[in-house]
Amino acid sequence: MNDHQFDFSCDVLEQSHELPVLVDFWAQWCDPCRMLTPVLERIAEKFGGKVKLVKINTEEYPDIASRYNVSGIPNVKLFIDGSITDEFTGALPEAQIEQWLKRALPSRYSAEVKLAQDLVGEGKERQAAAILDEVLVNEADNIAALALMIRIRLFGHPDDALKLNERLEGEPGYGEFCDAVRTLGGLLQKDEDALPDDPVRERYRAALACLRSGAFSDALEAFIGVIRESRYYDDDGSRKACIAIFKYLGEDHPVTLKHRRVFDRALY
Structure with missing residues (x-):
């Protein structure tokens, strides 16, 4: 987006109620900023339809940078429903930014996963599994759905659970869970x-x-x-x-x- 022709309230805050907005605070003199820009553009294109990228030059809009406590650049902030939900500073590697964004973006199927969790709590695992199957068909990298499906499948179908567990390996916050599933799956078989x-x-x-x-x-x-x-x-x-x-x-x-x-x- 051309950062000379935009209204922050409209194009970021209001827009973020409909679609998450990734705001890149940068400046022309900042070499890491110029390195990060094409990376963010590629990632935004890869996540097409899930996030909007907006670039804000801190030299031209110092009031906005000050309002959102931008003390170092490049600084990238994710706005959802009018508020900052996550951010990072510095020119991080592309793969790391992709992982960060994947975790930070809300899933379109969060309500379905929550329903499946409630069903599991009620002992209705078959109904929960049917919902999670549909979620994973449409969003194969939905981590919450994947972890819950592994729990559902582990004791009745450990071979299936172990295959699903391979897809969860390496996800931040799931290291101990994956280790446990691997060990338990081996014992069950x-x-x-x-x-x-x-x-x-x-x-x-x-x-x-x-x-x-x-x-x-x-x-x-x-x-x-x-x-x-x-x-x-x-x-x-x-x-x-x-x-x-x-x-x-x-x-x-x-x-x-x-x-x-x-x-x-x-x-x-």
């Missing part, structure tokens, strides 16, 4: 006939059965029992299982809080 012969074998099999049924508390109790008797059975499988369950549920989950200290004591 384990060939029990190939388990090492050991006095704890049946207890370990019972722990796996509890895990498959989603009885996390019982599974943790059984895995911790195995750790106490045979610490490294099945390649340290019980310790790995417990850590994966804790990561999957979250540190503040009641089941995690109930068993975490007991687990720690069992190790030492």
